[in-house]
């Protein structure tokens with residue numbers, strides 16, 4: 001059975017109450033439940049993690065590198081400047097998909113740059129929760145095509 005990690009970066013613990021006009025009204029728990037249901041449909045095992053701390057995200061990726069076949073990650077604001085997180089993703093050599101609830105190309109200038117994108121197989125941005133679900137579908141398709 002394929003195994004994937006869903007990783008949420010900083011401030012995503014406040015989903016549902018944080019800038020709902022930008023990020024929607026679904027809570028992190030509600031989002032994870034939808035991802036869990038999709039993973040059950042796809043017969044994929046999934047583990048969830050959220051942290052507001054760069055090092056914790058990196059440690060989690062390292063710790064699960066042998067367990068997981070791939071990663072779906074919303075790096076939050078780390079997207080735009082964390083070379084350490086980027087190195088962690090490329091270092092474990094697992095296929096990763098970057099996802100964003102909002103459309104990072106159509107917001108402030110600083111959000112247009114993703115330092116994570118070059119080490120990911122795909123980026124989904126701007127479709128709210130669908131960005132995560134499309135990220136899971138894309139990753140699973142990719143993993144199945146490789147096996």
Ligand code: DQA
Pocket residue numbers: 010011012074075076077078079099100101102103104111
């Ligand atoms: C985000 C976009 C980032 O720019 C922002 O810092 C976030 C959330 C998104 O999902 O749209 O925290 O990754």
